Amino acid sequence: xxxxxxxxxxxxxxxxxTQLFNSLDPSPFVGRDLDVNAESFIIEWAEEHxxxxxxxxxxxxxECQDVGAARDRVLRAVRAYFSDREQVVRRDxxxxxxxxxxxxxxxxxxxxxxxxxxxxxxxxxxxNGLLILASESLWIGGWVxxxxxxxxxxxxxxxxxxxxxxxxxxxxxxxxxxxxxDLSPRPG
Numbered sequence: 001x002x003x004x005x006x007x008x009x010x011x012x013x014x015x016x017x018t019q020l021f022n023s024l025d026p027s028p029f030v031g032r033d034l035d036v037n038a039e040s041f042i043i044e045w046a047e048e049h050x051x052x053x054x055x056x057x058x059x060x061x062x063e064c065q066d067v068g069a070a071r072d073r074v075l076r077a078v079r080a081y082f083s084d085r086e087q088v089v090r091r092d093x094x095x096x097x098x099x100x101x102x103x104x105x106x107x108x109x110x111x112x113x114x115x116x117x118x119x120x121x122x123x124x125x126x127x128n129g130l131l132i133l134a135s136e137s138l139w140i141g142g143w144v145x146x147x148x149x150x151x152x153x154x155x156x157x158x159x160x161x162x163x164x165x166x167x168x169x170x171x172x173x174x175x176x177x178x179x180x181x182d183l184s185p186r187p188g
């Protein structure tokens with residue numbers, strides 16, 4: 001029994017199935033990039049749905065030569081495409097975390113040097129206004145060096161993690177293909 005109560009449906013209507021794929025990509029269905037507009041449409045609709053539950057992509061086409069074969073190829077192609085996109089974002093996430101760790105090490109080292117030099121200045125010349133200004137500037141500079149690691153670890157990783165989760169859900173979604181009559185008015 002299939003429980004559709006937690007399935008978010010994304011509907012896409014095309015004249016032909018080839019509109020789903022990037023016309024500049026020469027490979028057949030599986031492994032082929034989705035059309036930029038089709039990808040944007042699917043992702044934008046998926047982002048509007050709740051962050052829980054699965055997805056089902058219902059593709060309606062006006063014409064299709066071999067519907068049975070096309071259904072399987074489209075299902076595999078859409079899943080492979082979003083799975084590939086998920087892996088790209090996962091690499092970006094790992095790269096960001098590596099950059100964050102390196103930035104943290106550099107920032108902490110710079111902060112330690114700045115604070116050490118600042119304390120040394122304060123102990124050498126108490127009451128000297130110019131040296132106090134230099135000491136305070138070193139404190140500020142040291143903490144500013146921590147800006148980037150803090151930005152990465154507090155804010156930058158959330159959107160990537162959210163994107164990975166969305167792409168994972170799209171990579172395993174059910175994809176259905178249906179041929180429907182073209183109901184658009186004919187010129188006349």
